[in-house]
Structure formats: structure tokens, C-alpha cells
Amino acid sequence: xxxxxxxxxxxxxxxxxxxxxxxxxxxxxxxxxxxxxxxxxxxxxxxxxxxxxxxxxxxxxxxxxxxxxxxxxxxxxxxxxxxxxxxxxxxxxxxxxxxxxxxxxxxxxxxxxxxxxxxxxxxxxxxxxxxxxxxxxxxxxxxxxxxxxxxxxxxxxxxxxxxxxxxxxxxxxxxxxxxxxxxxxxxxxxxxxxxxxxxxxx
Amino acid sequence: xxxxxxxxxxxxxxxxxxxxxxxxxxxxxxxxxxxxxxxxxxxxxxxxxxxxxxxxxxxxxxxxxxxxxxxxxxxxxxxxxxxxxxxxxxxxxxxxxxxxxxxxxxxxxxxxxxxxxxxxxxxxxxxxxxxxxxxxxxxxxxxxxxxxxxxxxxxxxxxxxxxx
Numbered sequence: 001x002x003x004x005x006x007x008x009x010x011x012x013x014x015x016x017x018x019x020x021x022x023x024x025x026x027x028x029x030x031x032x033x034x035x036x037x038x039x040x041x042x043x044x045x046x047x048x049x050x051x052x053x054x055x056x057x058x059x060x061x062x063x064x065x066x067x068x069x070x071x072x073x074x075x076x077x078x079x080x081x082x083x084x085x086x087x088x089x090x091x092x093x094x095x096x097x098x099x100x101x102x103x104x105x106x107x108x109x110x111x112x113x114x115x116x117x118x119x120x121x122x123x124x125x126x127x128x129x130x131x132x133x134x135x136x137x138x139x140x141x142x143x144x145x146x147x148x149x150x151x152x153x154x155x156x157x158x159x160x161x162x163x164x165x166x167x168x169x170x171x172x173x174x175x176x177x178x179x180x181x182x183x184x185x186x187x188x189x190x191x192x193x194x195x196x197x198x199x200x201x202x
Numbered sequence: 203x204x205x206x207x208x209x210x211x212x213x214x215x216x217x218x219x220x221x222x223x224x225x226x227x228x229x230x231x232x233x234x235x236x237x238x239x240x241x242x243x244x245x246x247x248x249x250x251x252x253x254x255x256x257x258x259x260x261x262x263x264x265x266x267x268x269x270x271x272x273x274x275x276x277x278x279x280x281x282x283x284x285x286x287x288x289x290x291x292x293x294x295x296x297x298x299x300x301x302x303x304x305x306x307x308x309x310x311x312x313x314x315x316x317x318x319x320x321x322x323x324x325x326x327x328x329x330x331x332x333x334x335x336x337x338x339x340x341x342x343x344x345x346x347x348x349x350x351x352x353x354x355x356x357x358x359x360x361x362x363x364x365x366x
Contacts, residue, residue: 064257068289134330159317162289169317190319193287195258196332196351 023132023154026188030142030149033127035090035120036103038110043118045088045142045149052084053143053152053179055172058133059089059119061109062100063195066136068161070113073137076157076172077117085141085176087117092128093136098198128197135194141175141185152179155190228309229301232285234321237313240283241324246342248280248365250358253325253335255287256300260352261334265306267355271362272308280362286312287333338365 024030034044045054055076059066077087093101103121110119122128131140141153153175158167175185230236243249252268254261265284272282284306288297293312301310315321322331326348329335338347338361345365353361 062259135332138330156319159319161318162291162316169319191322191329191331192318193253193255193322193331193333196260196334 023134024130024140024151025154026151026185028151030140030151031130032149033122033130035122035127037118037120038103038107038115043088043120048086050084051086051144053141053176054149055080055085055087055176056131056140056142057087057089057157058092058128058131058136058138058140058197060091060093060098060101060136060195060198061105062093062098063136065161065192065194069137069157072157072164074113074115076176079173080176081117083176083180085179089115089117089119090122090127091119092122092125092133093198094125094200097201101198125197125200133197135192135196137194139172141172141179143179152185153188156192159190159192161192227301227307229298230309230311232311232313233315234324236311237285237315237321238324240311241337241339242341244341245281247278247340248345248362249337249339250280250282250362251285251325251337251339252282253285253287253333253337255289255333256292256296257288258333264334264352264354265304267353267358268308269306271355271358274359275362279366282308284308284310286310288312290314290316336361338362340365 032045034042037043048054057073059073073087073089081087091101091106095102103123106119106121109115133140137157139153139155139157140151142149143152144150153171155171157170157172158164159169159171160167171187171190175187178185232240240249240251250268254265256262268282268284272280286297297312318331322329325337329348329350332350334352336349336353338349339345347361347365349361
């Protein structure tokens with residue numbers, strides 16, 4: 001009996017690990033989360049009754065690629081939050097590994113850059129793990145379909161981190177525009193060079 | 203005694219060329235065709251390709267490991283190349299001064315194609331693009347291992363030794 005329990009525990013543990021390791025891709029259902037915003041309030045996606053979806057961006061304070069994209073993230077929110085697709089930024093970096101990414105640092109960044117969107121602290125890193133986020137910035141475009149949150153796009157904001165003016169493939173904006181027209185998202189996954197999420201040292 | 207003259211000069215020239223090749227650091231500028239050529243090379247030696255950038259803190263931390271480890275291997279058996287992913291706008295003001303200041307001697311290839319999505323899968327389909335990352339490759343003996351994240355000195359040696 002003891003042996004059986006051990007084996008079963010092993011199987012369940014393994015199942016848990018594999019599920020956590022399978023990153024979200026277009027078409028997957030998203031489980032909601034509850035994370036602390038820089039203003040101290042807990043935020044869940046279910047609270048946004050009027051939203052048609054979300055531009056979830058795994059970001060942070062320290063990554064130079066995020067800094068390159070910061071204005072573009074602010075602009076995405078400006079353009080799309082009134083149309084039903086607000087930006088929700090999440091910082092999952094461990095503050096011990098990445099000292100500039102503490103909650104108080106997030107508050108400072110949000111204030112100095114005037115973030116008009118939630119900037120959430122994923123202190124346990126559970127949300128990043130569940131999404132399968134690996135880099136910053138890493139975008140998950142989510143839509144609401146019959147009450148269910150569904151992944152529509154995973155990847156980069158556009159195809160030129162260095163120079164916004166030279167980006168000629170605006171993946172996220174194009175995808176949101178398609179959703180607003182009830183069209184299929186043409187490009188559902190892209191990859192980009194970025195900073196790795198700074199995982200806790202086990 | 204007349205005949206050896208040109209041969210000696212030729213030998214001298216050849217050795218000079220190979221000396222510059224061994225000691226001189228090569229800085230190349232890559233786009234997708236050059237990267238593809240590197241990844242498809244048929245040299246029978248182990249290629250260690252580190253993907254990094256000066257803006258990437260963990261990359262800077264691990265860079266000395268590559269410099270150090272490279273010295274303990276025969277250059278005819280293992281070739282190191284540092285593929286820089288610095289932003290094109292920062293190559294002159296940041297990357298080149300960094301190489302000089304930190305006395306980096308390994309060959310550097312600056313990947314100037316920022317349409318990352320067009321080439322990341324060529325390196326490894328599992329790679330999401332986070333750096334640092336390192337590819338260990340020998341196409342002749344069909345050996346390929348892609349390491350995502352930092353690698354320390356013993357780790358680097360372990361991967362290299364496993365493929366030699």
C-alpha cells in the first residue's frame with residue numbers, strides 16, 4: 001500500500017510538473033490570477049467587466065529590452081484600452097536575483113513613467129510559470145470568448161526592438177486589430193531576443 | 203641553392219597568415235545568411251556559440267568563463283564564437299568599447315538582423331530568445347546541444363568534453 005501511494009504521488013507530481021511546463025499557446029484557456037498591483041490592490045482579470053481581452057506583458061524594471069519597448073507598451077495601452085484591450089503588465093523577476101525589480105522599485109517605475117495600466121508583482125513566480133513566460137518583454141494577447149479567457153497570440157510586440165520606427169511587423173497591434181474586426185489573428189506566435197526571467201534560486 | 207628561396211618565402215607567408223588568424227580577434231557582422239552558414243558548417247571541430255549582449259547582466263558575468271576555458275583547448279578542435287545581440291545603434295558606442303576594455307580575445311559575430319523571429323528557430327526550436335544561451339555543435343559528428351541560461355566554468359568544460 002505504501003508503495004502504491006508512493007508511486008501514485010510520483011505520478012501526480014510528474015503530471016503537475018508536465019502541466020506547469022507546457023507553455024500557453026494560441027487557443028489555450030487561461031486561468032485567472034490574483035496579483036498585487038503597485039497601488040497595493042489585488043488585481044484579477046475577472047474584475048475587468050468591460051474588457052474584451054487583455055494585452056498581458058511580462059515586463060520588469062531592469063531589462064534593457066523592456067526599456068526599449070516601454071513607450072510602445074504605454075502606447076499600446078493608450079490605443080487599445082478604450083477599445084477593450086487594456087495592457088496588464090506583470091513583473092515576475094526575483095528581487096534577490098535581480099535587485100532592481102523589487103515591489104518598491106516597481107512602484108517607482110510605474111510612477112515616474114506614468115503607467116496608466118496595472119503593473120503587477122508575481123512574487124511567487126507562479127503566474128509566469130503557468131503562462132510559460134521565459135523572457136521580458138513577453139506578450140500574451142488574451143480574448144474573452146463566452147466568458148472564457150483564451151490565448152490569441154504569444155510573443156514579441158513587433159520586429160524591431162532597437163528602433164520602433166523601423167518595425168514593419170507590429171505583431172500585437174495587428175493581432176488586436178484583427179480581434180476588433182472579429183477576424184482570425186494571422187500570426188499567433190513569434191520569438192524575440194530578451195532578458196530571461198530571473199527565477200528564484202532553489 | 204636557388205630553388206628553396208621562393209618556398210621559404212611562401213612558408214613564411216603562410217605561417218604569418220596563420221599566426222594572425224590564431225592570435226587576431228575576428229569581428230564579423232552577421233545577417234541570417236552568415237548565421238545559417240555558421241550553423242551549417244562542415245568543419246570537423248566543435249563549435250561553441252555563445253549568444254550574449256553587453257546589456258545582458260548574466261551574459262557579462264559568464265563571459266570570462268568562455269575566455270578562460272577557450273585557453274585550455276586546442277583551437278583546431280574547439281572553436282569559440284561570441285554572437286553579440288547588441289542593438290545595432292549601440293555597436294560603436296557600447297559593444298566595441300566593451301570588447302576592448304574587457305580584453306575579449308575570442309571571435310565575435312555581431313548579429314545585426316533584429317527581426318529575431320526570422321532566425322531564432324534556426325538556432326534551436328525550443329529557444330524563446332532569452333539570453334545568455336550557448337550552442338555546442340559539430341555537424342560532422344552530428345553532435346548538438348543547446349544550453350539555455352548561464353553556464354559556469356565546470357559546466358562549460360563538461361559539455362565540451364562530452365563532445366570531444
